[in-house]
Amino acid sequence: MAKFHIKKGDQVIVLAGSDKGRSGKVLKVIVDKERVLVEGINMVSKSTKPSAASPQGGIVKQEAPIHISNLSLIDPKSGKPTRIKIERDGKTVKRIAKKSGEEIK
Numbered sequence: 001m002a003k004f005h006i007k008k009g010d011q012v013i014v015l016a017g018s019d020k021g022r023s024g025k026v027l028k029v030i031v032d033k034e035r036v037l038v039e040g041i042n043m044v045s046k047s048t049k050p051s052a053a054s055p056q057g058g059i060v061k062q063e064a065p066i067h068i069s070n071l072s073l074i075d076p077k078s079g080k081p082t083r084i085k086i087e088r089d090g091k092t093v094k095r096i097a098k099k100s101g102e103e104i105k
Helices: none
Strands: 011-014 023-030 035-038 043-048 058-063 071-074 084-089 092-097
Touching: 011 035
Parallel strands: none
Antiparallel strands: 011 023, 011 071, 023 035, 043 058, 084 092
């Protein structure tokens, strides 16, 4: 199973694609497909049939997954994209922003 530098709840910025430069919060990480759902990023229109839950049906806007390589974590101090460094203290693992040296929680 692959390990990723991005987790649910992280603030990320899009590096490539039609939403380049926009940022948002990670809603879900799809590990087997190496994709991530980001709040308000890569919006698509989906047609829905009428059902008991939504009797009207119609067109719904929702987020589509974006490949993890097109995202970068946002530095908590500067607000710019950063890479991370992993530090291990026994069993605890810390993610450290390379630009500022601050821990990403």
